[in-house]
Amino acid sequence: MYDDLTLENFMAGLKKRNPNEPEFHQAVHEVAESVIPFILENPRYQQAGIIERMTEPDRTIIFRVVWEDDEGNIRVNRGFRVQFNNAIGPYKGGLRFHPSVNLSILKFLGFEQTFKNSLTTLPMGAGKGGADFNPRGKSDREVMRFCQSFMTELVHHIGPNTDVPAGDIGVGAREISYMFGQYKRLAHEFTGVLTGKALEFGGSLIRTEATGYGNAYFMEEMLKHHGDSTKGKTCVVSGSGNVATYCVQKITQLGGKVVTMSDSDGFIHDADGIDEEKLAWIIDLKTKRRGRIAEYAEKYGCDYHEGKRPWGVPCDLAYPCATQNELDGDDARALVANGCKAVSEGANMPTTLEGVEVLLENKLLYGPGKAANAGGVAVSGLEMTQNSIRMAWTSAELEQKLCDIMVNIHAQCAKHGYQDGYTNYVRGANIAGFIKVADAMLAYGVI
Ligand code: NDP
Secondary structure, three states: OOOOOOHHHHHHHHHHHOOOOHHHHHHHHHHHHHHHHHHHHOHHHHHOOHHHHHOOOOEEEEEEEEEEOOOOOEEEEEEEEEEEEOOOOOEEEEEEEOOOOOHHHHHHHHHHHHHHHHHOOOOOOEEEEEEOOOOOOOOHHHHHHHHHHHHHHHOOOOEOOOEEEEOEOOEOHHHHHHHHHHHHHHHOOOOOOOOOOOHHHOOOOOHHHHHHHHHHHHHHHHHHOOOOOOOOOEEEEOOOOHHHHHHHHHHHHOOOEEEEEEEOOEEEEOOOOOOHHHHHHHHHHHHOOOOOOHHHHHHHOOEEEEOOOHHHOOOOEEEOOOOOOOEOHHHHHHHHHOOOOEEEOOOOOOEOHHHHHHHHHOOOEEEOHHHHOOHHHHHHHHHHHHHHHOOOOOHHHHHHHHHHHHHHHHHHHHHHHEEOOEEOHHHHHHHHHHHHHHHHHHHHOOO
């Protein structure tokens, strides 16, 4: 515990205890900047060392994952589960399969998840996991063997009342199904231990769409509170995975025109807009044929910018939906110069600290991922509820609940983020998310 709690000395201590974890430092810095002044106004949190406890995961599990490829070669990957905080419910958060996965990235994601899950108002703690496995270019059988091997270890650490993982980058319906099948076989029970399951075995309607839809709703809510709406706006979206595609779908339904999408090789710019029919083609390309976004430019005759990000394209609204640190200071300045009014993050921490500063200085409406993309985990929470009561709600019921949750998250952010005529949604999300978890930790005493 720090008697002299400042952002500088807190971050110096955190970096010393967690060397070589730049993404984790970045995520904590962004939260500490708004939460430390709040803690200083509320000394009970300082006396109990809450911020120090909240930045230390409950536990971190790292394990070997061995599998055999189609040529009979033995492959070795590293698996992780970071169980960050279960003060307000079982650990909950996605699994990411991507070659960049390491402890720093999973700790940043698990830490962010603490605040995000708190904001949903549902009883969910925070965790994150995954592996440095690259599903790109692997056959279905290889992915199946990897998922089964991964679950053979993970089964010891999860459970419907302990830790309930979901998907993230590189983990979609196919991977969740393979992992659920293996869990069921090893644990000898059928429970809602993973979310994002297929409908046939306990999945929830709207879960696939939830993160992207929720992000579009969050943007709509920010605009509504400032006398505006998505209708008629030109929108720039990055990514072409789960979050990006359903964000595009909801933006279009709300009357916006989306002109870009991307993948890790580059972005397409379709000035006519990506309508429902074109989007259906992209979903098929990405989920069934597992192709590249460049193929869209060939099919629909629009521009493709290899190795580039879309933030230089003039727009009213921007939605980063691909990955962390994909929008830096220069990108943010380009958005501002082109007259962009608002940014809502479908991805986790897509904007660098400098990028965030630029957006806030220029008073853009800026919805940080922990608030704006919480719709996914919220519907995961609703999937857990449906599994527990052994019933399924309809799409319409679930979309209404999702919409209500996003409106409620916006209200919490606005309550704690409004100051001098401007709503700082970063501060609002951090403080609102912090209070519930911190109060639960205070109630438990020193543990
Ligand atoms: P997907 O794997 O479905 O899609 C990821 C997309 O981002 C793909 O288009 C991918 O391109 C692109 N991408 C990945 N890495 C990079 C990179 N290094 N540079 C540029 N583009 C990249 O993942 P999701 O849509 O599920 O996740 C996207 C983001 O949303 C992540 O930050 C995730 O943590 C966050 N999120 C996801 C939730 C969910 O419910 N799925 C919930 C809340 C947040 P390529 O195909 O070339 O790899």
